[in-house]
Amino acid sequence: MNKTLLILRHEFLHTIKRRGFIIITIIVPLIALLAIGVSQLVSGIAKPTVEITTIGYVDEFGGFQQHTSQGNITLIRFDTPDDATEALVKGDIKEYFVIPPDYISSGVVNRYTLEKQVVTPSATTTAIKNFLTSNLLAGKVPANTLARIEAPLNLVTTRLTETGAVAPEQGGLENFIIPAVFSLLLALSIIFSSTYLLQGLGEEKENRLIEVLLSSVSTRQLLIGKVLGLGVAGLVQVAVWVISAPLLLSLASSSIGGFISTIQLPANFLVLAVLYFILGYLLFAVLSAGIGAISSNSREGQQLIGIFTFPIFIPLWAGSLQFMFPESPIWVILSIFPITAPVEVMLRLGVSDIPAWQLATSIAVLALSIIGGLLLTAKVFRTYLLMYGKRPGFGEIIRSLRSG
């Protein structure tokens, strides 16, 4: 068998047998399972809102007597704040509010509750608001107008193509969910695979096996075999996660319901997902190999690679901002900058369309970075792989790159 293939096979088998690899591969679906369980639990607890809640109020302004039933909330009038407080303490009412005499000019309503809350629950706010609106407008506008004043907007968006027809891809959360989940998996898998590469190199450097390996194979064979072997292991990991997804989704469907059936994949998503996984992994593998070569042990290597793995997560942290400001040029920069590109492009595919020129530039920059990185790494790999216990200074690396 070809020596590169031998190294590839060894690295692949060695990696998938690692305890860490097995744990990470299993733990991601398990965490998803846990998340589904928690969401079911939370929605189960939240359900008792169907029971009627009683809220008291004191009308110091006057005229607020009708519309005391607002959905699941019933309002009871008290004559004085003291009466209301007494009822609150006794537990007859959940909370109460006071409409002061200057309400019309100030809009201020004072709310009293026994509970510690960060914000007022929206159901309560809506109930009080509608109660006030209904009473203020009672008899002045028709009933159906009143309903529209309370809920004036139910926005239904349809996306059209340039020809004016209804676009097949409508966007929205249905379109976003898979790219979002995949971009997270992509980031995780890239980081784990490149960490294994770094650890493996560090180990071989520390126990001097690297010398035995280099006396048997060339640096190129070693580098390519390692990068591809770990890449295949990374793909296997992602495959396990992707295969476990339908299973998890069917479990989840009881709580998320019909939402699953509405999930859509953005156009070209699968092709781009595979392409960006491979390119992203290769970039980090090359970086890891270079850092593995110049660092004196695997711990130091891991600190150094952190500089590069940290920015991978920037697109995910900025995830909600992408919803709000999809037009910002920041996303274009993140899509083209090679380190953030794989995760950002996946995420953006779910949020908005990416112009073809940006995709082309992004892929070209990524490919060029990989080739450039590979050339640089091949140069430092051989030189520094054999320098134990001493990390070369930055100037020294530059000099050795020049002299080759």
Place this chain on the structure above:
Amino acid sequence: MLAVQVSHIVKSFADKVAVDDLSFSVAQGELFGLIGPNGAGKTTTIRMMMDIIKPDSGDVTILGEKLSEASKNKLGYLPEERGLYRKLSVLDSIIYLASLKGMDRRPAEEKANELLNQTGMLLHKGKRIEELSRGMGQIIQFIVTIIHDPELVILDEPFAGLDPVNTELLKGMFADLRNQGKAVILSTHQMNQIEELCDRILMINYGRSVLYGELAEIKSQYRSNSVLLECEGKLGEVPGVTDKRTRQGYTELMLDSNTTPQQVLAHLVSRGVVINRFEVATPPLNEIFLKVVGKTHE
């Protein structure tokens, strides 16, 4: 065909010249000693021979050609500090590293079993490397070095950390390799360890060659004109002997420049002295080294 031909190699790191214009050759069927103190440039020289690092100038040919992918398979290398994949089993480690030398799995496994048996390690073949003692790990590494029947075997400090039993075991195996016609290069700073093994030596210091040639010739060249004598009874006056030094159980007789050991022996025999041991004194290698280095320092 020479196993190794090194001509005028030079290698410097940053501001230090590690190897300075070194030339030597090793023939097939020869046990060659590369000796010198720590930091003399032995490992750097070996790494250049193995094409792990490139010399700044000079040439290395291995088995008649520049080292290539194919010729790497004919080479066995035991690096100075050793280690293997800690989590891998003994047999798997040997087979994987043998496969990188172009061996197929089945013959590699057969040969591995044979060598494990020969070194008394067969019981441990299923164990993980991390479960072995340091000395055992070194034996495994030595098996890895020779399993693919290499033409040239390079061993960097092979005895470091080994107990006397394993040291003798390895010495025997080195001699076997030489007898099979392989070229064996032994690099060590423990010069006395390899005295009885080597056919020829290259002694280096500060990256330069200080002594190079047949070990026997070098020893005779550096011998101090003296004999070691163990005899019964009182020795008395012997003509041509300038000084007598009493050692542990024997006496060293220093001869003047006109007297040969044969003359002394003839004299003693003629006097009827009972001789238990009579030996022309040859200085140990490290003494020769100190002598040579002292000279070059002057």
